[in-house]
Amino acid sequence: MTHAEPDLALALDRAHVFHSWSAQGTLSPLAVQTAEGCRVTDTAGRTYLDLSSQLVNTNIGHRHPRVVAAIREQAELLPTVAPAHANLTRGLAARAIVERAPEGMSKVFFTNAGADANENAIRMARLHTGRDKVVSTYRSYHGNTGAAVVATGDWRRVPNEYARGHVHVFGPYLYRSEFWATTPEQEAERALQHLDHVIRAEGPASVAAVLLETVPGTAGVLVPPPGYLAGVREICDRYGAVLVLDEVMAGFGRTGEWFAFDGFDVRPDLITFAKGVNSGYVPAGGVVLSDEIAATFDDRVFPGGLTYSGHPLAMASVVATLEAMADEGVVDNARRIGEDVLGPGLRELTDRHAVVGEVRGLGVFWAVELVRDRATREPVDADAMARVKAGLLRRGVLPFVQDNRVHVVPPCVITPDEVREGLAVLDEVLAEVGPEVVA
Template identity: 70%
Template sequence: MPTPTSEPLTALELDRFVFHSWSAQGRLAPLTIAGGEGCEVWDDTGRRYLDFSSQLVNVNIGHQHPAVVAGIVEQAGTLTTIAPGHANLARGRAARAITSLAPDGMSQVFFTNGGADANENAMRLARLHTGRPKVISAYRSYHGNTGAAIAATGDWRRIPNEHATGHVHVFTPYLLRSDFWASTPEEECERALGHLARVIECEGPASIAAILLETVPGTAGVLIPPPGYLAGVRALADEHGILLILDEVMCGFGRTGRWFAFADHLEPGTRPDLITFAKGVNSGYVPAGGVIIGDDVAATFDERVFPGGLTYSGHPLAMAAIVATLEAMASDDVVGHARRIGDDVLGPGLRSLAARHPVVGEVRGVGVFWALELVAGRGDVAPLGPTDMAFVKAECLRRGLLPFVQDNRIHVVPPCVVTAAEVHCALSIYDDVLTALEENR
């Protein structure tokens, strides 16, 4: 162990004391990040990288936004922590700011520490409100790494952690790799809804508390729902007295160029029953998440105890970060900027890459939420394997871009404040990397 006279250890040397998530520990060589500003981060040598991962797709307002940092500092000087049973100005201001953006009829927030426990508590609320045990979710999904949230998740991470009960999975739209033998978005939508209706019928509608879906599945591939799909899910839920929980943990608060991604997908006058959020609500500066609760669901607990809570629910530092983030996003039109960057710069640029590179099988996205799906070649949608994707990640880093690489995809997910010049720089790097990949294969 170091002594007071020992040479200071570097971040990488100290990292050996850290047990990393989703990793075999013996071969790790993580990139050291020493600082950041806006859409850039730098390592401990001072080398800079364009952050087109937004870390875990959460730094929506960019790194070290001065207004958010100032809000946290001011709150730290006033009150650093308080139990959730007390009223607190920072907590109330954050709840009001969030519900002011939500649809009518959703006027309360249950705060959590992040997205996973937001989904945990949304499912708990739904089960207690309906008196039903089951939750339907998608195979192509990620809802968090806690007990019920990981069981609701569809990807491989569920399998070694599948201890919670009452979870049913369905296939959702993904036209490139359709599970429904569809050839058009309309067919994919209709058949996916038919599949969901059949699963509800087979499981027994009276046993299903909720349908839990990411509005736009993120880690699963930035899978934009075809027109009519989420509206159809809402209608099926209404038909059977099932609650609709929309997980906006990754896609909410500006990521799609909307405050909430479902604004593009539900019929006017309709809404989810519960909305889960985290990440972009304060760009991850201090851990926070929550559930926006429909008034009819909240009323269930007017005279009945809600059996749930967290020590750090509505933590004052996190709440101050939420208020400062949402105020800065509103005053600077960050959400509108994200939409325009996606429509005018990022989307066209990525589609141009796809036209030039046979290895790009599909481009999907909206706002600052995009994915390049990499395949064997034109007309061959076999996904690229781990070796090729490791090459892509290494080449992006070598050229000064911090990527988000998942399975056979590059997720293009910069902060919502990214500039056109930064997008063009990233597009040039992606172009060079894809060229190198095609020459290397």
């Protein structure tokens, strides 16, 4: 690598690349050259511990040799094929996914990412029920396509509200309860009552689906309280609505389970996935269908498709990822890391730093919520978060920062020593920034 290359990478990016979710004029992105395991290296040769998993997707880590080899081998055999054709690699990928799904879910519709997975799940639910409305939560993110972004609950839906038939409710979030709850049980009960009342007010016969992230991710790693998801399942059954669980971020090891809902007493009708299914090595996503919904289209045309649905390179990476994760105990590692190292370590930071309002999470899926005042729970401002992010980067840690939170979401293959390394840096940064922002 020459000395000119780091400057060239950034110069070409700024000259020609239009970035998502950003005002373009002030951007100065990190120029990444390579990555391996839990570390990424920039074009200047500096290495960072990746506690972001990029966009919470590199569950198996960077540049896993079995996945890279599978993509290379598939490229030499059949680099692309139309989705109308049968292909062994696609069939193997679908089988590997449904083997980890609940009984009675034996078909997969492949998409290019999580957004179009949710888009097609909404379409399936509407066609299966003959109804129109989709209920989702305000604290959610489901993707940046027509219906998915309107199902999203955060600010990003507001400039994009072109799709019809979307209704939002508040989901459980005890730390900032909308329901004046003081216990997880109260929060679940009152959030369920709220959902039930909204569906009744909208007209149950008009509601096609309830679409939820099993564990809302970008919204704050909001682990549902006991009984909540089972209660949503009961409400959907009562009113004949389809339950769609969005596992795009939470699935394939992130929470220490193959699917996040495996840790809760619930079975969905449709599962959407992407990200961790192949760690994003090649874009891939999809919908796992219940046999009942799949049967709707036995004699009826499903009006949806994508040129790259089940793309062979993506399918090869799915097969290799799921095989490697199973052989290497990656999901179990994520669970152990969360229970034994990451969770306890983050709770210690809560005891040490007044700026930490709450930590919450499962597996390798955690959020640290920063506040100016623990009593009022007033969030720290954007300037404080910028300083936290800059402090982490300066010390060689690549963070995922959202609103007033640091999301600690490393690859599922992270080691205890790497976790301790990352937590030590976070400890330093909170000690530096915290006293200056706490009221």
